[in-house]
Amino acid sequence: MRVVDAAGAPLAGASVTLLANTYPYGREHHRETQVTDAAGEVLFSSRREWRAETLFIHGAQVFVWRLCIAKPGYATYLNLPEPGSDFNADATIALQPGATTPCPSRAENS
Structure with a gap:
């Protein structure tokens, strides 16, 4: 993932937090934060995990990144994708000048 300013210049030192939530419960399962390098890039390693799941009337859990x-x-960038939408790990995100707010805490994200 790459982070740039409004003019397209790389932004070093941006804090990028990746959160994994599940629906229909909305519970946060994983949180990882990395800092962009001089090229404005950040790399998260892939994660794989086996899970045993009991299906109930509402169906299976769906992960949303x-x-x-x-x-x-x-201005802080926060995406709120719909369950089932694709996550683009190779995205370039342009931050706009503005007020910085903290990323949601674990309690706010659940």
Whole structure:
């Protein structure tokens, strides 16, 4: 993933937080934060896990990856994808100048 400013220049030192939630429960399963390098890039290693799951009337859990990017002087970027939507790990995200707010805490994200 690459983080740039509004003009397309790489942003070093941006905090990129990747959150894995499940639906229909909305519970946070994983949170990892990395900091962008001089090229504005961050790399998360892939994770795989075997799971045993009991199916109930509502069906199976669906994982949704959320992304929060924060850097002082720029408006915090937070994506809120719908369950079942694709996550683009090779995306370039442009931060706009503005007020920085903290990424949601684990309690706010659940």
